[in-house]
Amino acid sequence: MRYEVPILGILMLALVSCGGSGNGDPEPEPPVLVTPPSAATLIFPDNNTECNEGVVVNATQSTVTFRWTEAQNADTYELNVRNLDNNNTARSNVSTNSTDLTLLRGVPYEWFVISRANGTNETATSATWRFYNQGAGVENYAPFPAEVVSPERGSTVAATGNVSLVWAGSDVDNDLVDFEVFFGTDTAALASQGTTTESTFVATIDAGTIYYWRVLSRDSQSNTSLSEVFEFRVQ
Incomplete structure (x- = not known):
């Protein structure tokens, strides 16, 4: 006697044996991408x-x-x-x-x-x-400490024999008069390079040396402010 197996039964057996039951692990959720914030004004x-x-x-x-x-x-x-x-x-x-x-x-x-x-x-x-x-009874404010423009703090410059020190000065009373530049290789003994009405000064430099400098700002009332010490390296 010959027995016949229904075609549908064969297909179901094949699906089970091949793992095609449809109950496999789901795909992992993709990571949530967070948009970075913008800068405030x-x-x-x-x-x-x-x-x-x-x-x-x-x-x-x-x-x-x-x-x-x-x-x-x-x-x-x-x-x-x-x-x-x-x-x-x-x-x-x-x-x-x-x-x-x-x-x-x-x-x-x-x-x-x-x-x-x-x-x-x-x-x-x-x-x-x-x-x-605002301060009590203050009629004229000292200048803001000068800000470095160039060379940027911690930067390295080419050994060209000289470098232009550039800074930015400002004063709420708009009465800046001049700047005194201090420059050297020892932060404890920076030498005055004289005064200037400009916001730049050309300094002589040597190769392989680290230099430090700062600027004293003076207004028409002889109020002064001293900047931080800036530094740069010469190749």
């Missing part, structure tokens, strides 16, 4: 101005409200405010685009904002602005 305190909108706390302190635009894709912000007299930096982490900070009066500051987004380590940093926090 600073609003207040304005750049290179006197901040006179703070709330006076006492004779030496006032509270200033920092404001900036909301940045795309940003969840939080880190406000950085640096005292240009002592280089101390205050940091504040907030989820809004403004925050209050109590500062010393009659002191120059610089500030910037870092945008952060949840789920990514990428950040974006705003421009850096400077201001003087």
